[in-house]
Amino acid sequence: MNRFRPKYVTFDCHGTLINFQMAEAARDLFGHLLGGPRMDEFIRNFQGYRLDEVMQDWKPYADVVHNALERTCRRNNIAFRAEDAETIYNRIPTWGPHPDVPAGLAKLAKEIPLVTLTNSMMAQIPSNVAKLGAPFHAVLTAEEAGAYKPHFKAFE
Incomplete structure (x- = not known):
């Protein structure tokens, strides 16, 4: 047979x-601004917004990260800095x-x-x-x- x-x-x-470390990257950049449950919520929002971004028309992943982080920061009343999105994106290949x-x-x-x-x-x-x-x-x-x-x- x-x-x-x-x-x-x-x-x-x-x-x-690959150990996809988006949550860790977010904690590194925003952990000093948000503690405990607020940081956990930030990470959940960031994950959700990334999913929402990839469900739209294709765009470069740098834009996905940028848009998702910008939306997450706005939702959590944190100042958004484009360089933070770039930092997260540039970590991915490492x-x-x-x-x-x-x-x-x-x-x-x-x-x-x-x-x-x-x-x-x-x-x-x-x-x-x-x-x-x-x-x-x-x-x-x-x-x-x-x-x-x-x-x-x-x-x-």
């Missing part, structure tokens, strides 16, 4: 493979994998080609993928698709 063997195994990158990811990916990559479909930008994702410790057959970005997940266009 033939065993099913997938042609590829696909992964999301940020959050699934983030590495969750601790248990590289060994498992390397083992899997020996058997089945790996593919990632990411909401990242083409200029940023190579740095993150290089930290994963396994070869990828393909790295597909929202920028190339002209849409962010979960838009169907991102998968077409």
Whole structure:
């Protein structure tokens, strides 16, 4: 009997493979202004606004971060500074994998080609993928698709 063997195994990158540290970045920049529950609310708002931004027409991820942070600051009565959004965006390529990811990916990559479909930008994702410790057959970005997940266009 033939065993099913997938042609590829696909992964999301940020959050699934890469430790996506948006909350930590927000705490670093705004923690001195907001304590405890207010900071937690700020982070929830920032996450929600990022989702809302990617549900709109495609725009560069720097704009997604900028717009979401600006909206979050306004909602939380915090002064918005464009350089804070740029700082957060520029941190993304420095983030590495969750601790248990590289060994498992390397083992899997020996058997089945790996593919990632990411909401990242083409200029940023190579740095993150290089930290994963396994070869990828393909790295597909929202920028190339002209849409962010979960838009169907991102998968077409």
